Amino acid sequence: MNAEIITIGDEILIGQIVDTNSAYISKELNKIGVSVFQITSVQDDRAHILDALKTAKKHANIVILTGGLGPTKDDITKTTLVEYFNDTLVRNAEVVAHIKHIWKTYIKQPLLQVNLDQALVPSKAKVLMNQSGSAPGMWMEKDKTIFISLPGVPFEMKALMQNEVLPKLSAQFDLPFILHKTLLTYGLGESVIADRISDWENNLPESVKLAYLPNLGRVRLRLSSKGYNKSEVMDLINAQIDKLIPQISDIFVGFEEDSSMEQIIGNQLIKIEKTLAVAESCTGGRIGAQFTANPGASRYFKGGVIAYDTKIKTEVLGVSDVLIDRHSVVSLEVAKAMALGVQKLFGSDYAVATTGNAGPDKGDSDADVGTVCIAIATPNNVFAQQFTFGKHRERITTKAVHMAFTLLQKEIF
Amino acid sequence: MNAEIITIGDEILIGQIVDTNSAYISKELNKIGVSVFQITSVQDDRAHILDALKTAKKHANIVILTGGLGPTKDDITKTTLVEYFNDTLVRNAEVVAHIKHIWKTYIKQPLLQVNLDQALVPSKAKVLMNQSGSAPGMWMEKDKTIFISLPGVPFEMKALMQNEVLPKLSAQFDLPFILHKTLLTYGLGESVIADRISDWENNLPESVKLAYLPNLGRVRLRLSSKGYNKSEVMDLINAQIDKLIPQISDIFVGFEEDSSMEQIIGNQLIKIEKTLAVAESCTGGRIGAQFTANPGASRYFKGGVIAYDTKIKTEVLGVSDVLIDRHSVVSLEVAKAMALGVQKLFGSDYAVATTGNAGPDKGDSDADVGTVCIAIATPNNVFAQQFTFGKHRERITTKAVHMAFTLLQKEIF
Numbered sequence: 048m049n050a051e052i053i054t055i056g057d058e059i060l061i062g063q064i065v066d067t068n069s070a071y072i073s074k075e076l077n078k079i080g081v082s083v084f085q086i087t088s089v090q091d092d093r094a095h096i097l098d099a100l101k102t103a104k105k106h107a108n109i110v111i112l113t114g115g116l117g118p119t120k121d122d123i124t125k126t127t128l129v130e131y132f133n134d135t136l137v138r139n140a141e142v143v144a145h146i147k148h149i150w151k152t153y154i155k156q157p158l159l160q161v162n163l164d165q166a167l168v169p170s171k172a173k174v175l176m177n178q179s180g181s182a183p184g185m186w187m188e189k190d191k192t193i194f195i196s197l198p199g200v201p202f203e204m205k206a207l208m209q210n211e212v213l214p215k216l217s218a219q220f221d222l223p224f225i226l227h228k229t230l231l232t233y234g235l236g237e238s239v240i241a242d243r244i245s246d247w248e249n250n251l252p253e254s255v256k257l258a259y260l261p262n263l264g265r266v267r268l269r270l271s272s273k274g275y276n277k278s279e280v281m282d283l284i285n286a287q288i289d290k291l292i293p294q295i296s297d298i299f300v301g302f303e304e305d306s307s308m309e310q311i312i313g314n315q316l317i318k319i320e321k322t323l324a325v326a327e328s329c330t331g332g333r334i335g336a337q338f339t340a341n342p343g344a345s346r347y348f349k350g351g352v353i354a355y356d357t358k359i360k361t362e363v364l365g366v367s368d369v370l371i372d373r374h375s376v377v378s379l380e381v382a383k384a385m386a387l388g389v390q391k392l393f394g395s396d397y398a399v400a401t402t403g404n405a406g407p408d409k410g411d412s413d414a415d416v417g418t419v420c421i422a423i424a425t426p427n428n429v430f431a432q433q434f435t436f437g438k439h440r441e442r443i444t445t446k447a448v449h450m451a452f453t454l455l456q457k458e459i460f
Numbered sequence: 461m462n463a464e465i466i467t468i469g470d471e472i473l474i475g476q477i478v479d480t481n482s483a484y485i486s487k488e489l490n491k492i493g494v495s496v497f498q499i500t501s502v503q504d505d506r507a508h509i510l511d512a513l514k515t516a517k518k519h520a521n522i523v524i525l526t527g528g529l530g531p532t533k534d535d536i537t538k539t540t541l542v543e544y545f546n547d548t549l550v551r552n553a554e555v556v557a558h559i560k561h562i563w564k565t566y567i568k569q570p571l572l573q574v575n576l577d578q579a580l581v582p583s584k585a586k587v588l589m590n591q592s593g594s595a596p597g598m599w600m601e602k603d604k605t606i607f608i609s610l611p612g613v614p615f616e617m618k619a620l621m622q623n624e625v626l627p628k629l630s631a632q633f634d635l636p637f638i639l640h641k642t643l644l645t646y647g648l649g650e651s652v653i654a655d656r657i658s659d660w661e662n663n664l665p666e667s668v669k670l671a672y673l674p675n676l677g678r679v680r681l682r683l684s685s686k687g688y689n690k691s692e693v694m695d696l697i698n699a700q701i702d703k704l705i706p707q708i709s710d711i712f713v714g715f716e717e718d719s720s721m722e723q724i725i726g727n728q729l730i731k732i733e734k735t736l737a738v739a740e741s742c743t744g745g746r747i748g749a750q751f752t753a754n755p756g757a758s759r760y761f762k763g764g765v766i767a768y769d770t771k772i773k774t775e776v777l778g779v780s781d782v783l784i785d786r787h788s789v790v791s792l793e794v795a796k797a798m799a800l801g802v803q804k805l806f807g808s809d810y811a812v813a814t815t816g817n818a819g820p821d822k823g824d825s826d827a828d829v830g831t832v833c834i835a836i837a838t839p840n841n842v843f844a845q846q847f848t849f850g851k852h853r854e855r856i857t858t859k860a861v862h863m864a865f866t867l868l869q870k871e872i873f
Binding site: 059066084099103157162200248249334336338339340349355361363393394406460 | 720819
């Protein structure tokens, strides 16, 4: 089974938004055994949408569209589908009742005709009830190709995928099992890794695909395979991983599918019953934000201090002025003092601290742009390392966050 | 001039990464007057890439490809381009010298044959030197269609766009001026806004396009137009904006293109010479991270406390236990005490505090999932408001961050 995803909206083609819907849909389709052949983003334009529908039908058994289902005039997906299917719009009573209910219960503003018109659907469509909004999903079929139209609002699209689309596709088709396992590595470039594991790579079975994904100091190695026998597919991939890991044990930190690095750390801290606090200067709260993005963070994450201004490092975290004068605010010594300061103030077992210069100017410190010091305080030790992370503000802070996770992870396992 | 963007990589089609490159390229092309007709994401597959090149050539004068230029075996864009152009690979001396230089200066690891082979380029290609990496960009032409192949690493792609692609396209073609102006609103749904401004919308000139972009409590209204006379296009859009703003003055907060909300706030704080601190519970550091993502944040942002654990609210921010016992940790009173606490501790003029329950469980508080209290402390006042932001963790915190910016913005202008 091949799928194509068509995302509709001028906002995508002028670069006003990043299309995150298609990545979500691709990932979820993969989980139930549907491969995505192509993703196509098109304008809110009748002729262009019609052309995309015709092209997609040539490649794919399943075509999933998102966007263009809103109540305003720029939304034309529904009328274009009616034209493509040579159909007419009919009022769906269940959707009318649902819209009236959400306006009465949640929105509490006048119900306009354009809102009620969201209940107009093509007569040939099977309606997919959208519990989170007023635009229903629609399931239509033409010559054995399935066309599914979903709202572009990510939350509504995701709920419809989980509650309607994925269960219906799984029930209707006998789908294979697709497995991706991604090994996270830190410390070597992709070509050096490829050189080191070339014998292993050259002997991979035909049915196993390998990809290298470099990203700001990390390289991810992805192994993929599929088949109708789930345990055979898993055994095939796991046998290759068992051969690979001993060759990269110095740079291997975990599997991406299991969880992100911050989740791996969080789960381990919960397991060993330890807590964490952060003292963030150049990372400005990003480390805290990434930990607390995960449910259950309150079981190990106490919080932290965003010590952006130098005075906060001294007055709140208790770093001494003398230390800063002697070593500069971006130094191993100050990073360590920040980690110890927040560890004491917050009563945590572990602490992470960052101090650096993300540019564009030198700022309070004498440190070159890109210099970052990261410290880790453990229950009975503290250490710090200095890094140079280039000249680009966002890359510097992202690399600092990645490196902070990497250093902390090594201490708690 | 129409462009098509082709992003290449299995990681996109299995949903392992979100394709952010195409949004960047679209935005930058728009700025120089090139419209993007379509974005297509395809697999690392020879036949599929060839098919995408042929299809794109029908729509577009300019085809920009990203991805598949790495040194490992899964990268096949270059060999596929050679096939499409019926060409051969030749070694480029300038690229060889560049690769040797970066290995000697920065990488300091053995230079492998696969790294040197990055200097092999199609003989018909004009090389675009990649100062940030080893894979050069390539510019090729076929029957008046330009094909530009760029690395998939965002940082390298962006540098090549800025230094090579955009200047060359601007020099080669007489391009129109494209203008997008986006009004940020907060407080009303898109259909209510559309109803209110329908007379204005119905009388828009043909050459002005309007789009509604709803997003977690905000609706953005985008006006677009293009033409060869820049001042005429600007006058056309500005005249419509002048008519629109009086009709939405209660919900209008600024223009997106000028800057993000946090930049608007930051610039204003710099202008009025005031400082800011944050006390974040449920937002976990995201407000601080968003302010500090912008250069110059140190001119107004002192830092903050991530008070995730209840104890941190009392012990670090000085919120009294009695207050928490009486009102619950998620309450207007505690939010206000947090804002005042961090304002005092950090010596800032303004402070923002968040306390809420982002779920999935009730946690330390009695508050329902989705309840968030946000407080703003000003130099001579403090106030707080309570919100209910649904049930989805990421949406709750995003809405809380948006609302914190909205409340603060109103106080400083």
